[in-house]
Structures are given as C-alpha cells and as structure tokens.
Amino acid sequence: MPTDKVPDIVVGRLPLYLRTLNYLIEEGYEIVSSHELGRRLGISPAQIRKDLSHFGEFGKQGAGYDVKYLSSQLKHILHVEGVWPVALVGCGALGHALANYNGFVTKGFEITLIFDNDPAKIGQVVAGKVIHDVADMPRLICEHGIRIAIVAVPSSAAQATVDVLVRCQVRAILNYAPINISVPPGVQVQNIDPAVHLQRMTYYL
Amino acid sequence: MPTDKVPDIVVGRLPLYLRTLNYLIEEGYEIVSSHELGRRLGISPAQIRKDLSHFGEFGKQGAGYDVKYLSSQLKHILHVEGVWPVALVGCGALGHALANYNGFVTKGFEITLIFDNDPAKIGQVVAGKVIHDVADMPRLICEHGIRIAIVAVPSSAAQATVDVLVRCQVRAILNYAPINISVPPGVQVQNIDPAVHLQRMTYYL
DNA sequence: TCTCTCTTGTGAAAGCAATCACATACTCCT
DNA sequence: AGGAGTATGTGATTGCTTTCACAAGAGAGA
Ligand SMILES: NC(=O)c1ccc[n+]([C@@H]2O[C@H](COP(=O)([O-])OP(=O)(O)OC[C@H]3O[C@@H](n4cnc5c(N)ncnc54)[C@H](O)[C@@H]3O)[C@@H](O)[C@H]2O)c1
Ligand SMILES: NC(=O)c1ccc[n+]([C@@H]2O[C@H](COP(=O)([O-])OP(=O)(O)OC[C@H]3O[C@@H](n4cnc5c(N)ncnc54)[C@H](O)[C@@H]3O)[C@@H](O)[C@H]2O)c1
Numbered sequence A, B: 001m002p003t004d005k006v007p008d009i010v011v012g013r014l015p016l017y018l019r020t021l022n023y024l025i026e027e028g029y030e031i032v033s034s035h036e037l038g039r040r041l042g043i044s045p046a047q048i049r050k051d052l053s054h055f056g057e058f059g060k061q062g063a064g065y066d067v068k069y070l071s072s073q074l075k076h077i078l079h080v081e082g083v084w085p086v087a088l089v090g091c092g093a094l095g096h097a098l099a100n101y102n103g104f105v106t107k108g109f110e111i112t113l114i115f116d117n118d119p120a121k122i123g124q125v126v127a128g129k130v131i132h133d134v135a136d137m138p139r140l141i142c143e144h145g146i147r148i149a150i151v152a153v154p155s156s157a158a159q160a161t162v163d164v165l166v167r168c169q170v171r172a173i174l175n176y177a178p179i180n181i182s183v184p185p186g187v188q189v190q191n192i193d194p195a196v197h198l199q200r201m202t203y204y205l
Numbered sequence C: 001t002c003t004c005t006c007t008t009g010t011g012a013a014a015g016c017a018a019t020c021a022c023a024t025a026c027t028c029c030t
Numbered sequence D: 001a002g003g004a005g006t007a008t009g010t011g012a013t014t015g016c017t018t019t020c021a022c023a024a025g026a027g028a029g030a
Helices: A008-026 A034-041 A045-053 A067-078 A093-100 A134-144 A155-167 A194-202 B008-026 B034-041 B045-053 B067-077 B093-100 B134-144 B155-167 B194-202
Strands: A064-066 A084-089 A109-116 A129-133 A148-151 A172-175 A188-191 B064-066 B084-089 B109-116 B129-133 B148-151 B172-175 B188-191
Touching: A008 A034, A008 A045, A008 A067, A008 B194, A034 A045, A034 A064, A064 A067, A084 A093, A084 A134, A084 A155, A084 B194, A093 A109, A093 B093, A109 A134, A129 A134, A134 A155, A148 A155, A148 B194, A155 A172, A172 B194, A188 B194, A194 B008, A194 B084, A194 B148, A194 B172, A194 B188, B008 B034, B008 B045, B008 B067, B034 B045, B034 B064, B064 B067, B084 B093, B084 B134, B084 B155, B093 B109, B109 B134, B129 B134, B134 B155, B148 B155, B155 B172
Parallel strands: A084 A109, A084 A148, A109 A129, A148 A172, A172 A188, B084 B109, B084 B148, B109 B129, B148 B172, B172 B188
Antiparallel strands: none
C-alpha cells in the first residue's frame, strides 16, 4: 500500500535501515528477516515491516528481504542512488575533518565546494579541493546547482551563512554550529551538537 | 507536579532549552515567556510548559521564566552543574577537532583523557593533553573515574572499543562511528553520523 | 502432493505525545 | 486600589506511533 504521506519519523529511520543493510551485504548476507534487522538496530520487527509497508512490498513471506534489493529500493526512496554535490562552509578543525572524511561518497554525497572567509585559508587545497572565498559562494553554488550544504562556521556567523545559502537555492542544511537557525518553509535542517547529545545522557547518570 | 517518570523525548529537549536560555542570558534577557522560547526553538509554547511541568514550577504567571534561574534549574536536572571528565578514544581528524573544541566546558564537559592505538600518535600532545595508548585505557579510565566517553575510531574498531569502555564503568557513550553498537542495559548511547542526517533530508528533495 | 514452519503485510488495539483551553495568578498602568 | 492584560500549569482532548495478532504466501522435506 504505497505512499500516502509518510511520517517524518519513519523517513528518519530509513537511513539507519540502509546503513545496516549495506553492512549485511559486506558480510555476505543475501536474505534478512525483519527480526534480524530489528535485532541489529534495536528496533522491533513489527516496526520495520510497518515502516517499509509505507513504500511498497519488498519482502517475501516465509523468507524475508533480499538484502541487495531492499538496499537499492531504500536508496531510490531516499534519493541517494547517485551522488549529490555538497558545499562545505567553514574549513576550520571540523571542516577539515569533514572534507577529508571518506565515508560520504558511498552514502550518496561528495563535498565539491569548500568556502571560508579567512584570507589565510582561501586558496589553500584541502582534500584535493581549493578553499574558495565566501564572497564567491552565491555564484559558485548557483553554477554548480548545489542543493545541499554543511555549515561548520562559528555560531555567530551561522544564521547569516544559512540565509545566503537559502537564497542560493540550497534546500538541505546540515548545521554543526550550536545554535538554532531559522529557515523558510521547504528548507530542511538537521543539527549536530555533541554537547546536546552528551547532556541527553547525563540526565540518566 | 514533579517527577513521575519523565519520557525520554522530554529529556531530549531539555538540552535545547538550556542552550537557548544561555544565549538569552548573553543577550541580556532576564525574563522569557514560553512563547518567545518556543519561537526561537520552533516548538509550541504549550509543549515547553508541559515539558518543564514534569520537573516543577519554574515560571511566574503573568510574567514568564527567570532566564538565569531556569537555566540553573535545567543544569541541575541534567546533572551538568559541574564539569564531567570525558575520555576521547581515537585521535584522528575528527578526534583532533573534538579535542580542540572549546564549546564543551561551558556545557559541562571536558576531555581529560585521549587514547589512540597508533604508535606514531601515542605520546603526542593534542590540546594540551597527551595521547595515551589504548592499552592503558582500562587503568586510566578507572583511576580517573570516567563515566563518559566519545568514540571516534574506525567502524571496525568501534564495538570492541565500546566493550572495553563498558567494562571500565563508562555509562554514557557518544559514538561517531557509522555503525550500530550494542551495549548492556543501563548504558546510554548517542550516535552521530552526518551521512544519516543528510539522507534524512534528501528524501524531501 | 501434503504438511509444517517460517515470515511478511496489515487492520485493530494500545500506548504515547502534542495541543487545546481555561482557571489561576501576577504585572502594569492609571 | 482596581481593572486590563498577560502568561503559567494542567486536565481533557486530539492526534500520532508502536505493538499486537493473524491471514496469507513461500519454501523445505517426506
Ligand atoms: N571542532 C569540533 O569538534 C566541533 C564540534 C561541535 C561543533 N562545532 C562547531 O562547528 C563550528 C566549527 O567548529 P571548528 O572547531 O571547526 O571551528 P574553527 O574556528 O576551527 O573553524 C571555523 C572556520 O570558519 C571560518 N569562518 C568564520 N566565519 C566565517 C564566515 N562568515 N564564512 C565562512 N567561513 C567562516 C573560519 O575562518 C574558520 O576556518 C563551530 O560552530 C563549532 O561550534 C565544532
Ligand atoms: N572525519 C569526519 O568528519 C567524520 C565524520 C563522521 C564520522 N566519522 C567517523 O569517525 C571515526 C573517526 O573518523 P576520522 O576521520 O577521525 O578517522 P581517522 O582515520 O582520521 O582517525 C581514526 C583514529 O582512530 C585510531 N584508531 C584506530 N583503531 C583504534 C583502536 N582500536 N583504538 C584506538 N584508536 C584507534 C587511529 O589510529 C586514528 O588515529 C570513524 O569511524 C569515521 O567513520 C568521521
């Protein structure tokens, strides 16, 4: 029973399913049951079946799911069959780590443009890419048709950076600055703040 | 009407409230309403009031919340009044960025021990701390009474690293390896995987 | 072929979470 | 001092998510 309107919370789990399926492929699995997948993810088998049922029928009764097939279907659903070009803004300590991270390409992303506003950094080469002046960001992002950006600038510069990105037609932003940024409707934002994650755990200590 | 058993999802929002309150303090606010706080966070005022009501009555009718007071109360609830010593395992590109990150201390954390298994790195000084051999991890973590660790090792080493940490009485783990790790009940885990966050957004593009 | 076992996909039920709406109470202004 | 305006805290309600439970399909072995 395909796509009515899929809850965000379901969409949020699909990348986790996909990640685990790809590990299963590496391990040589050809078939996996919702039970085994759930065991690895700490999620109930029923929930996995229900989640997938939003998009179609991918399994075979009595057997389970063909791992490669389900992986390819999830890539299709998530629009990561190809490789999205991504802009990285802010090439400090964290930006360097991200630029050199080799885990993106197999997941459907490649950092193709890097920006900073520090004259000492502009022109330097990081991970095979030149660091561009943020002043050139509108032009370059437009020319490359970039839709996705990673923001790794100081908090004080984050909102202004995001505003520029949004004007450049960027529609998905991964924000590392520890601040709440605001964007117009239709622009996706995901935030990563390790301090927030740590504080979520200390409550229980 | 204080603490019955607070839902995890409520606890998960408290660090966001705290973060925003601290920005409000910097901006000179003394009082804030649930409406204004909600506007900044993209959360409904009613939800904020309901969340806080799990822990007590912090506001004043007709006025709002005393920003400093509420901040201090949230710090108390989240057990981040002091500074937790944290172990960092894996001092590669990402580990370096984390070790040098100055945003932790004001949030209640300080990386006090750094470990790696690369002989070329062991003994080097990063952010004023010596990189220790992972072989010494059990002893040092025990001696320092560390309860919180950040894992920034390759995926292939993550589960084994976590197993050691758990045996050393670490009870909260922030995992950057893009893999699902399993831990015994009572151990908190939070995962950060930028590729997962990006894939959550591409669905909507 | 028939039976037994396994696993999916899915309505129904149960369990959680978010929102509503208002009594209550505090502030500010005249 | 008193009234108008404002914002909290919370029971009731609505809405959403997860789990349950089972019919139906697939394969394996006798
Ligand atoms: N280092 C970490 O591990 C870490 C962890 C969590 C969050 N963060 C956050 O990520 C962001 C970057 O952290 P970092 O450690 O790399 O800091 P950093 O100071 O090393 O790097 C910031 C970079 O952004 C550049 N920059 C500043 N303003 C800019 C602008 N307007 N446009 C473009 N570039 C600009 C600076 O020149 C610098 O290169 C910060 O918001 C920080 O709070 C970092
Ligand atoms: N670089 C990034 O921006 C980024 C982003 C997301 C996730 N990650 C993940 O974070 C982890 C680290 O990434 P990185 O880019 O720093 O990789 P890296 O290869 O630069 O660093 C890994 C470090 O871990 C050390 N190490 C390896 N095995 C170890 C062990 N058993 N015990 C202790 N130390 C060990 C290595 O010596 C190295 O110093 C990886 O799992 C990676 O997938 C990195």
